[in-house]
Amino acid sequence: MFDKIRNWRVRRIVARRPIVESLWRDALRRCAPARRLGASDQATLRVLATLFLESKSLEPTKGLHLDDADRVLLAAHACVPILKLGLDWYDGWHSVIVYPDAFIPRRQQMDSAGVVHQTSTVMAGEAWGRGPVIVSWADVLNGEKKPGHNVVIHEMAHKLDMLNGDANGFPPLHRRMDRRVWSKVFSSAWDQLKEEQRNGDELPIDPYALESPAEFFAVASEQFFEGPATLRQHLPDVYRQLEQFYRQHPF
């Protein structure tokens, strides 16, 4: 994953600012996708989390305080999606802004008729194209209790999606992956869920997935890492595409 010079740099950073064993144990205990990994993958995740804390700025706001354990936990969650991709998939941005609770972004949007609306949606997280990732700390902690939910993984999935332009549910695929297969799999899964929703069935993933293709990818990614068995059972083709994209086999 790392070339020689980076290897040396990485070793230096990890040696100088290691994550203390007790904090790492605590993070593993609280981060289900990390807990499921084998020992060698957990060791890689620990290196990535160390580098993440070194290269990104975690910025609590509105009176929130994050201690070392919180920071390590956040970094562990954030590095799960890039475990087999590498930290450079998070290049081009710097900050993770952490709100104490769900927030309402103060922003105006113009609709197709030219009318400007003040947005009033309460959000658990947000990811900007070249800007920061924003998460609500209450939702990070809540994720431990809500199966299939992980706001940090959700926002990081948007970041990966935006590596090749707008968030549209189409991240840069690896060479051996087929764009047509990806599109077909995700659009037929979309149709399937819409149909289930019309029938009043309980959906196997958070219905927020049906907001847009971008949200579908982010929500499916959360489910892939947090509740892989459910995703594999109900949307096996989506599961397989995510397996190829993330290069991980969580189930």
Ligand SMILES: [Zn+2]
């Ligand atoms: Zn989203």
